[in-house]
Amino acid sequence: MLPALPIIIPLLTACACLLFGHRARLQRALAVLGAGGLLVAAITLFTRVWIDGVLVLYVGGWQAPFGITLVADTLAALMVLVAALMHLAVSVYSLANVDARRQRYGYFTFMNIMLMGVCGAFLTGDLFNLYVWFEVMLIGSFVLLVLGGGRAQMEAGIKYVTLSLLSSALFLAGVGVIYGIAHTLNMAHLSQRLTLAAEADPWLVVAASVLLLLSFGLKAAVFPLYFWLPASYHTPSPAVSAIFAGLLTKVGVYALIRVFTVVLPPSNYTLNLLLVTAGLTMLLGVFGAVSQSQIRRILSFHIISQIGYMVMGLALLVSPDPAIQRLSVAAAVFYIAHHIIVKTNLFLIGGTVRALTGTERLDRLGALLNRAPWLAILFLIPALSLAGLPPLSGFWAKLAIIKAGFEAQQYTLTVVALFAGLLTLVSMLKIWNEAFWKPAPDDEITPDDGDRNGPPSRRLALLVTPSIVLAVLTLAIGLYPQALLSASQRAAGELLDRAGYVSAVELRPEPVTQSETEKDAP
Amino acid sequence: MFVVMALLVGALYAAAFYLLLARSTVKLIFGLLLLGHAANLLIFSAGGLVRANPAIVPPGAESPLPGYADPIPQALILTAIVISFAVLAFAAVLVKRAYVESGTDDSEEMRASEQ
Numbered sequence: 001m002l003p004a005l006p007i008i009i010p011l012l013t014a015c016a017c018l019l020f021g022h023r024a025r026l027q028r029a030l031a032v033l034g035a036g037g038l039l040v041a042a043i044t045l046f047t048r049v050w051i052d053g054v055l056v057l058y059v060g061g062w063q064a065p066f067g068i069t070l071v072a073d074t075l076a077a078l079m080v081l082v083a084a085l086m087h088l089a090v091s092v093y094s095l096a097n098v099d100a101r102r103q104r105y106g107y108f109t110f111m112n113i114m115l116m117g118v119c120g121a122f123l124t125g126d127l128f129n130l131y132v133w134f135e136v137m138l139i140g141s142f143v144l145l146v147l148g149g150g151r152a153q154m155e156a157g158i159k160y161v162t163l164s165l166l167s168s169a170l171f172l173a174g175v176g177v178i179y180g181i182a183h184t185l186n187m188a189h190l191s192q193r194l195t196l197a198a199e200a201d202p203w204l205v206v207a208a209s210v211l212l213l214l215s216f217g218l219k220a221a222v223f224p225l226y227f228w229l230p231a232s233y234h235t236p237s238p239a240v241s242a243i244f245a246g247l248l249t250k251v252g253v254y255a256l257i258r259v260f261t262v263v264l265p266p267s268n269y270t271l272n273l274l275l276v277t278a279g280l281t282m283l284l285g286v287f288g289a290v291s292q293s294q295i296r297r298i299l300s301f302h303i304i305s306q307i308g309y310m311v312m313g314l315a316l317l318v319s320p321d322p323a324i325q326r327l328s329v330a331a332a333v334f335y336i337a338h339h340i341i342v343k344t345n346l347f348l349i350g351g352t353v354r355a356l357t358g359t360e361r362l363d364r365l366g367a368l369l370n371r372a373p374w375l376a377i378l379f380l381i382p383a384l385s386l387a388g389l390p391p392l393s394g395f396w397a398k399l400a401i402i403k404a405g406f407e408a409q410q411y412t413l414t415v416v417a418l419f420a421g422l423l424t425l426v427s428m429l430k431i432w433n434e435a436f437w438k439p440a441p442d443d444e445i446t447p448d449d450g451d452r453n454g455p456p457s458r459r460l461a462l463l464v465t466p467s468i469v470l471a472v473l474t475l476a477i478g479l480y481p482q483a484l485l486s487a488s489q490r491a492a493g494e495l496l497d498r499a500g501y502v503s504a505v506e507l508r509p510e511p512v513t514q515s516e517t518e519k520d521a522p
Numbered sequence: 523m524f525v526v527m528a529l530l531v532g533a534l535y536a537a538a539f540y541l542l543l544a545r546s547t548v549k550l551i552f553g554l555l556l557l558g559h560a561a562n563l564l565i566f567s568a569g570g571l572v573r574a575n576p577a578i579v580p581p582g583a584e585s586p587l588p589g590y591a592d593p594i595p596q597a598l599i600l601t602a603i604v605i606s607f608a609v610l611a612f613a614a615v616l617v618k619r620a621y622v623e624s625g626t627d628d629s630e631e632m633r634a635s636e637q
Contacts, residue, residue: 135609139608142609151620151624155623155632158617158632169560172562173564173565176564176598177564179568180568181568
């Protein structure tokens with residue numbers, strides 16, 4: 001039951017928020033309560049997985065590989081935990097940042113539906129079910145992106161919707177081809193059968209892998225499939241941007257890692273493709289960021305650049321040495337967890353800057369250091385962590401990736417990674433200089449009063465508290481990286497141990513004789 | 523039969539991508555529609571095209587008669603059709619709203635989010 005809770009709780013919260021949409025206070029209370037409940041469930045799940053090992057749930061009592069299986073291994077549990085934390089932070093932030101009209105039109109409902117999709121995608125052990133959770137996540141995100149919107153939001157919505165649906169169609173085609181090859185959809189079962197199929201006809205399996213690679217690459221926004229991201233992520237409410245930035249592309253990266261470690265047989269063709277992609281993603285993302293002059297647009301390009309590092313961790317599996325493989329996948333997992341926390345926080349702080357000044361354009365901002373010194377400190381922690389300065393979480397994430405890169409002897413890529421890190425620092429300092437340091441421009445700054453939900457001080461507290469919690473978390477991971485590091489190492493160990501994954505799922509033995517009881521299932 | 527299906531799926535993909543690349547956002551919806559059909563037929567063909575019995579367990583027996591068709595691709599397609607129906611309905615409304623907001627259906631002129 002436990003692995004299903006992170007899916008059920010957001011669903012119930014979404015229904016409750018829909019039912020009480022006309023009662024603003026009750027709906028807000030329910031939303032925060034639901035997010036808190038999800039966090040409690042996620043913590044429980046992670047602790048159980050940490051103590052007892054991989055948890056498997058056969059939905060409806062159908063044994064694998066016939067029914068849908070939910071598999072909570074360390075990676076899935078860790079991702080659910082981080083996602084639940086972001087959900088709670090953004091829900092609290094939304095109370096003060098999302099106006100009453102948007103809340104009445106189902107903001108919290110769709111936020112929870114999206115979270116249900118995200119948690120489902122993390123937990124599922126079935127390839128087609130992964131597609132379904134992607135769609136659940138997408139429909140939630142579509143609505144959130146265009147909710148309450150004007151022209152920019154609608155136009156961004158068209159781009160986002162088109163590219164997302166293209167990605168889904170590619171995924172569906174990939175699933176179809178894989179089903180044609182292996183005649184199963186259960187990930188553990190696929191792991192066995194595709195290995196055999198790849199021995200018979202490696203290129204057929206590679207063709208299916210490339211379809212999945214394209215689909216997840218679109219979702220994760222890797223080069224050259226990232227153009228939808230900077231065209232859309234800066235248009236919705238800051239709270240929506242923050243949860244998108246934190247979670248959605250990372251679900252794509254998660255799917256890449258899951259599928260290319262556990263499900264598909266290792267193939268140097270796809271891994272080399274990923275290797276080149278990773279380098280170009282890092283570099284072009286950070287170039288894009290340097291050329292922008294609006295806070296959320298700079299941060300959007302940084303998402304792309306950082307995705308490059310995570311993909312690099314996966315692509316380093318080309319190295320034949322198991323120790324390096326383990327190191328690089330662990331680095332990727334560490335990077336994802338660190339990045340979700342830091343990136344969400346930066347977008348939240350960008351939203352707070354906008355709430356205080358009414359703009360995000362760097363040429364119209366200035367002197368925030370004098371007006372709000374606490375915000376300046378709050379910005380510096382995740383900004384420097386993103387750039388990879390010690391003693392913050394980003395330092396350990398980058399260090400692990402770079403170490404893996406050198407040990408795998410991928411020197412060009414590693415140097416590119418270091419260079420991209422430097423440019424990240426440059427563009428973070430640009431925000432610092434323009435928004436916080438330089439004197440205020442002459443024209444009058446008007447606070448963004450349009451969506452005020454309460455007395456300013458109370459509203460400000462709701463905006464800042466989530467940022468403080470996330471900043472403290474970044475600092476804590478930086479000062480004591482061992483906790484997250486050992487979790488990522490364990491996740492990497494499980495991902496690379498295909499036999500362990502298969503035995504944890506406990507497939508029914510083949511050949512299948514239909515005489516055994518299947519009737520006790522509903 | 524396989525050749526016919528392969529050509530059909532290929533033609534659907536070609537038409538879908540042609541429409542996706544068009545500047546009109548209305549054609550975009552039709553492109554997405556065809557893309558879904560192409561993927562569904564691909565699943566159907568890849569799952570195996572056979573003349574066989576439906577996978578129904580006769581009364582008294584414990585398993586379907588041998589030589590039954592695999593029902594799973596059909597179940598997958600059914601799910602995919604339902605999902606794509608819902609999502610395309612959303613996309614149609616979105617295109618309409620974007621047309622109302624920006625006064626154009628030309629995606630080249632939809633640059634408000636990129637300024």
